[in-house]
Amino acid sequence: DGGITQSPKYLFRKEGQNVTLSCEQNLNHDAMYWYRQDPGQGLRLIYYSQIVNDFQKGDIAEGYSVSREKKESFPLTVTSAQKNPTAFYLCASSIFSTYNEQFFGPGTRLTVL
Amino acid sequence: DQQVKQNSPSLSVQEGRISILNCDYTNSMFDYFLWYKKYPAEGPTFLISISSIKDKNEDGRFTVFLNKSAKHLSLHIVPSQPGDSAVYFCAACCGDNAGNMLTFGGGTRLMVKP
Numbered sequence: 001d002g003g004i005t006q007s008p009k010y011l012f013r014k015e016g017q018n019v020t021l022s023c024e025q026n027l028n029h030d031a032m033y034w035y036r037q038d039p040g041q042g043l044r045l046i047y048y049s050q051i052v053n054d055f056q057k058g059d060i061a062e063g064y065s066v067s068r069e070k071k072e073s074f075p076l077t078v079t080s081a082q083k084n085p086t087a088f089y090l091c092a093s094s095i096f097s098t099y100n101e102q103f104f105g106p107g108t109r110l111t112v113l
Numbered sequence: 114d115q116q117v118k119q120n121s122p123s124l125s126v127q128e129g130r131i132s133i134l135n136c137d138y139t140n141s142m143f144d145y146f147l148w149y150k151k152y153p154a155e156g157p158t159f160l161i162s163i164s165s166i167k168d169k170n171e172d173g174r175f176t177v178f179l180n181k182s183a184k185h186l187s188l189h190i191v192p193s194q195p196g197d198s199a200v201y202f203c204a205a206c207c208g209d210n211a212g213n214m215l216t217f218g219g220g221t222r223l224m225v226k227p
Contacts, residue, residue, distance in 0.1 A: 004156075031213060040122070042202060042219040043157070090156055094213045099145045099164065099206070102215060104156030 003027065004105035006091050011110045013085075021076045021108045023091035029103070030096035032074035036060060037088045037107075046089075049074055050096050078110060085112045116140045117205050119218035127226055132190040134221050136203035139184065143205035147215065148177060148188045151200045160201075161188070193225045 004025040013019045025032065031050045035043040045058030049068040063082025068074055074093075078085045088109050092102040117138045126132045136146075144165035149157035163170040163177045163186070170177050176189045190197055200222050204215040 006156075009154075035217075040219075042117075042119075042217040044217075045214070048214070088154070092156075096213065100213055101147055101159040101162060102213065103159070104149075106156050107154065109154065 004091060004093055004103055006089075006105040006108050008108060009106065011108055013110070013112050015112055016080045018080060019078050019085075019110065021078065021089055021091075021110070023074045023076065023105060024072055025074075025091075025093045025103075025105075026072060027093055027103065028071070029093035030071070031094045032068065033092040033094075033102060034058075034064070034066065034074070034076045035090040035092065037090060043090060046076065085110060114139075115219070116143075117203060117216050117218040119201075119203060119221045121221050122219070123222040123224065125224045125226060126193050128195055129192045132188075132193045132197065132223055132225065134188040134190075134201050134203075134223065136186045136188075136218050137184060138186075138205050138216075140205070140216075141184065143207065143216075145206040146177070146179060146186050147204045147206065148175075149202045149204065150197075151202060151220070157202060190223075193223075195225050195227050198223055198225045 007022045033048045034046040044060050047066045049055035065077045090107045091105040094102040147162040148160040151157040161172050161175045179186045200220045202220045203218045
């Protein structure tokens with residue numbers, strides 16, 4: 001079955017620690033995205049990558065970092081510089097062409113204690 | 114500055130009736146619009162989309178209407194079912210940006226009562 005997987009589903013970390021969220025897709029999509037969702041709010045774009053070894057900042061990139069070494073993988077690191085990291089994180093992928101929907105993973109709930 | 118807005122945070126309808134979810138946008142360059150459905154603690158799933166060359170797109174119980182002059186789109190669900198209870202996000206795309214960047218609204222929570 002093709003799809004997007006994110007792990008873990010729930011993640012707890014102490015304040016000041018970096019943490020990496022995993023995102024893998026086997027849809028052969030070129031583009032991948034990371035979003036953050038806070039309670040009662042929409043999805044805000046953190047980073048996106050349209051091709052391997054290239055990525056761009058989204059609207060709220062401060063305190064986050066990404067890498068795109070493989071087409072299938074787009075991990076997100078939440079660094080200690082992120083002031084309010086507790087949120088629901090969603091990864092998505094799409095064909096890199098206009099007028100196509102993005103497919104989302106199940107999300108990771110990060111709680112910083 | 115929110116470019117895509119869903120002004121109703123929640124909506125409650127009776128099973129079997131019509132649900133109408135609204136979305137407004139400000140960027141006239143947007144030319145492709147999508148609706149996603151999201152259950153708690155899950156990723157959004159794509160529902161339906163519409164290109165700006167159309168004013169209506171229908172898929173089963175779901176119909177999206179686009180009014181370009183008003184920069185407004187709406188999602189109609191007929192008949193509504195309890196399983197439709199979820200948060201619905203509208204998203205807008207494309208136009209002057211390369212690739213497939215989506216701008217999302219804040220979502221509307223739909224509750225369908227049996």
